[in-house]
Amino acid sequence: MAKADHWVADLPQTGRRFVVTGGSGGLGLETARVLAANGADVVLAVRNVAKGAAAAATLTGSVEVRRLDVADLSSVREFAAEIGPVDVLINNAGVLAVPYALTVDGFETQLATNHLGHFALANLMLPQISDRVVAISSDSHRLAKLDLTDLNWERRPYKGFTAYTTSKLANLLFTAELQRRLTQTGSTLRSVAAHPGSTATSITGNTGNGFKTWVGSWGHKIAGMSVEKGALSSLYAATMDIPGNSFIGPDGFKEMSGWPTGVARSRDAVDPDLAKGLWERSEELTGVRFPLPVAPTE
Template sequence: MTQFDAKSTADDVLAGVDLTGKLAIVTGGASGIGLATTRALARAGATVVAAVREPGAVSLDFAEARRLDLADLAQVAEFAAGFGTVDLLIANAGVMACPETRVGPGWELQFAVNHLGHFALVHHLFPALARSGSARVVVVSSNVRPDAPIRWDDPFFVAEPYDRWAAYGQSKAANALFAAHLDVLGRPHGIRASSVHPGAILTPLQRHLTRAEMIEAGWIDEQGNAADYFKTPEQGAATQVWAAVQPDLGGVHCSDCAVTPFRPSSSDAARLWTMSTTLTGLLS
């Protein structure tokens, strides 16, 4: 039974937790809930690396910013090569509902960044995570439906017209499936992995949505005020830091600082892992 809930903040969760000597990586760690996560982990004593696309554009006095573009697999490999031991990895960076954009060999951007970039990052960091002996990987997903589909035959919307929300939903379903299978493969090496739904938070993630779209969706009112159910970035960061410090937690999906009933399909998780190794050319 957790003592935290939807209103808890990352600092609430980490109160009394000592992460001194731990190395944490937070992708997208300089804005939105990623920034709140970075700050909270640093306050708890961790050495934190914020992986961001443009380190020169951010100013962090409590963490180190390093360049990482998850859409560039060569850069992902270069970034990961600089680590000896990694204790915590928060796969937080993401893109939502963007216009149709192609990267690399024609990959759709949301699937490429939200899933394949993090898949490649974990592949390259696996030895460093294993050296920790008790590493935790937390993958930021969403409010995933049990039947959320992976477009196995057309993940990049080549055969059918691009749908930005379907693409986003697929990438978030992939996040949950990825964490589930990573936990299976990582457990013998002391690596545990979980996925989380951080809740609804107004952050730069909504950069591709118009004000009118967010009003129509009920996310904000005419004055720009967020709906009552929206969290602050500090509250949105709570579940991912909670999952990162729970002993023996792995293979689950979490929300509001608690484990949800949702369990990703183990067969789909294994199938996605195989597909991801083929697409990236990275062997498991």
């Protein structure tokens, strides 16, 4: 894959419809802003509709606000049932290193928000998607070790950042297994992933630890990129002609900053057995299954 040196988001998208989860701020809002400015019809899928409406008012172009709480499977099902045809789903919403808590469905918050909700959303929407699913991961996935027997942190001492890295590894395993299944069925849909490097957003603001929040916020501001540049990886993954299971990130030092390009991932992130195992556990937990018939393997 060619490096997108000095790539600028000049992306004619007229006639194409995008759903951006977590679109009321940060990378999601910037992604939506560029897409709408280039002619796309953009749906901001947000938990707080009032905040989403205020964000949408700052954008130019065709923008719609719809309620979606990816940490609540009933909300996910309702949204998927009503959304209609979509070209691209960008699974962007996320939380980082939050204190331990359970969602209404009984799942650990980061697992639910960053992985399970988006897993369910993508599978429920898949028959209505015409182009691709984009998962927003993180380079911190390299630090994760996924325990399929304890996804909910019921046996292990909970560590907020470790749970975050695990959820970001889950995003890449989801991307790989979804692409495998799409290819096996002969579908032309693509499953791809991206990460924004070190980008200054408000995602570090809910750790429950003032020092960690301060370090995360200022670290990104000092060593990282603006939201405008950080969103380029997401935009590249969502609009460029790239192969399925691509992983897009910044091309600079340790992928902290730079222009979007294809990047590597950890050994665990390309483990097909781990990807299949996570998929099966995710189906069990959410009650949502891959909606297309999967051809038998030879």
